[in-house]
Amino acid sequence: MFFISNLAISHDGHKNEDIVLNDLGNLGEVNFDISCDAQSQKAFNTGLGLLHHMMYAQAEQLFQKWLTQKPECAMLYWGYSMSLFHPLWPDKITKEALANGQQALTKAQKLQPSPREKAYISSANKYYDNWQSIPEKARIASWANAHEKLYQDYPNDIDATAFYALSQLVIASATDKSFSTNKKVGKILTTVLDKQPLHPSAIHYSIHAYDNPVLATLGLTPARAYDKIAPDVPHALHMPTHIFVRLGEWQDTIHWNARSAAAALKYPTKASTSMHYVHALDYKIYGLLQLGEAQKAHETLGEIASHHPIQNTFPAAYALAAMPARMTLEQQNWLQASQLKTSHPSYISWEKFPQVEAITYFARGIGSARSNNLPSANENL
Template identity: 60%
Template sequence: MKAILKRLFITIIASIFFISVAGYAHDGHTDEDMIIKNLGNLGTVSFNASCKADAQQAINTGVGLLHHMMYAQAEMFFSMWMEKEPDCAIMYWGYSMSLFHPLWPDTIKDEALIRGQAAIEKAQQLKATTREKAYINAASQYYRSWETVTDKDRTAKWAKAQSLLYQQNPGDIDATAFFALSQLVTAPKDDPMFSRNKVVGEVLARLIEISPYHPGAIHYTIHAYDNPPLANLAIDAARAYDKIAPDVPHSLHMPSHIFIRLGMWGDAVNWNIRSAKAALKYPANGETSLHYAHAMDYLIYGYLQLGKGDKAKQSLEQVTSHHPAQAVFPTAYAFAAMPARIALEQKNWYQASQIKIQHPSYIPWEKFPQVEAITYYARGLGAARNGELKLAQQNVAVLDDLYNKTKIISPTYWAPLVDVQRRVVKAWISFRKGQKEQALIQLRQAADIEDSIDKNPVTPGAVLPARELLADMLLLNGDYSGALTAYKSTLIISPNRLNSISGVTETRLKISTKK
């Protein structure tokens, strides 16, 4: 009976949906937030469809928006054209795809799944070519039985269908691009060599040769190579994206993932200035978009690596003038990380020890223990380095509690990183107590754990790398050779980090003086 009632509810919602589809906005956006009056150059898309001639360019634009991950704009765009061309099946497919964000960490709400399912079922009822039916079938895999099948399993089914579509249409540029996206989403998370990503990058490289300005080919290449061993392969794609990146936050931010990986700080700063400005144009229900805080965290990190602490401080002051912001995970992360970075990167230990707790207060910090831990890490490390051991111990106690809470929600990723943070603070407490051998053991263990975990896209890098802190401790302990090795190891993972470069210089000077 419950299943029948739920199905009836979906049918009613679907009926309302088709009477006035434009009345629905994507979660977190109002209609006016999503409309871009001048889309500019979205790149080259030629998605042939069996709809009326005047709808063809609209389809190209809509698919371009999908490839740029401008999902909110794509949703509004396709909904508008579904009203204009109610018999065009691909319009409904495009709408359903706009509600599905494969690489994003957001959770698709039930009401969006209901709308997506209604759209794809409508598409299946309309006349379409064999190729179009394959696209529609692929999208339907994500929405089929969404009430009982997990998001992960539905995504896997979508990827399998997208792979079949690609195999059946090897010359179809968009089929290839969406296939590449599907492979990135389902790539193994425990492969340190990112083998699947490399294969996807090679597929996309061939696509770029055929269509140099295809947004999916360029954008997904950047995502494929957003990891330590492959980042250098994405420089051309990151620079090419400048020619077709629309004036929206994600598109203007994404190239900086590569520039951050490679220590190209000037490029990272410039892109995130543009991304942050764009984010302010598109508020979410009257609140500053999460993309703003995300871009500003990357921007502040870039400024600090350039030695521009004043610019970093000014940027943080700008952030405080744009409250309230969306109270979601990426925003919370940035709010916790930015003041911590500014204090710790500049080795202002007292400032770090005094960072405000749970600020701003409208963020539901209790939902994000892995993020709140950043504040206590900075406070604890600052206190320990400054010799305030009682205060450091107090922050460690909170870190221990946050670690236990994080184990419940993210036992394999965030929990180990919070564990690293508490180990680091404990190591510096030991060092200040004169227990230097124990301190070095603790810090080496922390560094080994941190180095084994690749960074999450939400962050430009560790708030302060454990390996770099180990190098600092070795330097203070007179082990110049060990310090030099540790600084160099940090630079392998995080090229051109200012403190590690300075550490290498100082250590070499110590070694030469000692000789």
């Protein structure tokens, strides 16, 4: 059992806001040999598993804890730096996090890592190096190129393959409607599944690869397998529903997100309820509305009242804005839509998420227009 505590190193969006996983055993099978002692090895595998599940905040806390105990272990610094970088997520890394990540990798490079470890550290450093002057898009491209070389140099390394696949998804063309890169990534990840079917990366990243209208049917098999390797990880219970939503599998969408929300509530937080809780409920409400289960959707929305405050992060802000907007617009409750509360709940830093706050004003504007209240519609517009 690991007890994860908040330490000095943190950054905006994570401090005092993260799930504490009391039992980190159910993450799948991750075996990445490092040149450190047995305790560091066990901690590193756990942290790497969290990274592959994109439980970044939890990985950050774990690596922080073990760095204070094992400051001589180079790959713990690599893990910490990777926990700050969320390549597929819409959040924006802070300058503080960039500085911390770069500092960690500089420290790692001075600890005489093994050649393989040095290759991983160097690849991560491509994202952080000269972050003050090099645009993020260029640094991500360098990071992806480095992972392609890592994959070529270590073709039998499961994690090198996994991170290469992830990097290709990150740089995939947004205008390619055939999703050719995603298809390639899916085939690459199949080789990981063949070698180690319980490795979390292949299942998780496959779902991301197939999370589009063209390839969604290919995502059903990994989606239905994800909870078997990580039944207690909220994101592992939620992520398959990206595929279920695309295919109209509404009962599965509802059921899996109910499980995800319940899992998120099981883990204590120091200051708030996990963002994974409301993220799952947003999808659950969407599924209920598609089945015409308006009353159940309303009850689900009401459950949140007893779990405030929620993490002050982008995903939480999005869910908290989207859920009431969905409820009113999907049911054509125009008057209710026109009266939605703005900047609610007030503890969320809405000024940091204007594109999310706009959802509320959009719903209010549509509701006002449909209620023949032109002044209000113009005001919200």
